[in-house]
Amino acid sequence: MSTPLHGTAPRRTDGESPAPHWRWCDHRRGEPAEPLVGEWLASEWSLAPESIPLQRDARGRPRLGDGLRHRDVSWSHSGEGLLMAWGEGVDLGVDLEQARPRPRALELAERFFHTAEHDWLRGLPEPERNEAFLRLWCAKEAVVKAHGRGIAFGLDRFGLGDLDGGLGMLHADDALGGPWSVHEWAPQPGYRAAIAWRRR
Numbered sequence: 001m002s003t004p005l006h007g008t009a010p011r012r013t014d015g016e017s018p019a020p021h022w023r024w025c026d027h028r029r030g031e032p033a034e035p036l037v038g039e040w041l042a043s044e045w046s047l048a049p050e051s052i053p054l055q056r057d058a059r060g061r062p063r064l065g066d067g068l069r070h071r072d073v074s075w076s077h078s079g080e081g082l083l084m085a086w087g088e089g090v091d092l093g094v095d096l097e098q099a100r101p102r103p104r105a106l107e108l109a110e111r112f113f114h115t116a117e118h119d120w121l122r123g124l125p126e127p128e129r130n131e132a133f134l135r136l137w138c139a140k141e142a143v144v145k146a147h148g149r150g151i152a153f154g155l156d157r158f159g160l161g162d163l164d165g166g167l168g169m170l171h172a173d174d175a176l177g178g179p180w181s182v183h184e185w186a187p188q189p190g191y192r193a194a195i196a197w198r199r200r
Helices: 034-045 105-112 115-122 126-147
Strands: 006-008 021-026 054-056 062-064 071-078 081-088 090-098 158-163 166-172 181-185 191-199
Touching: 021 034, 021 191, 034 054, 034 071, 034 081, 062 071, 071 126, 071 191, 081 090, 081 191, 090 126, 105 115, 105 126, 115 126, 115 158, 126 158, 126 166, 126 181, 126 191, 166 181
Parallel strands: 071 090
Antiparallel strands: 006 021, 021 081, 054 062, 071 081, 090 191, 158 166, 181 191
């Protein structure tokens, strides 16, 4: 069975907010992603691509302007793939990472992650640790993108862990807001992806 190229993230925290929609597409390295994002959003919303008001705020975060401010959009590219997502009435972020060995995973987790995440990784054998680190990194990136500050917010200011068969928020600085929903999966072989969102 082939891997789906689009879908809707399952609801996790808040049953009232519509779950974000996502799409994977092939993406050649070095090519700009925004035209593809605009075309996808236009097809999702039955609009002309040139009418999609994609903007960036002072921190470089993508925003929708004009009459679409009630929606949010995010995208990420890695390797030969592009992951795009949009949601209504939420702040959302996505991250896509190509799987590869990360021999310094534990060192990076000790330096940048929440202590509970580092402790969890330290207790795993090496093959599982690499996969768990990638899952955490991807989900944490998605959260800080949705929050709006990016990595500058501090990846150690919140902690994710196993929750209902996936990663969920276990510890969080009050400044992060929330509650947060996180959906993580493998959109294509050799890739990990995550979407994080919260109600506005």
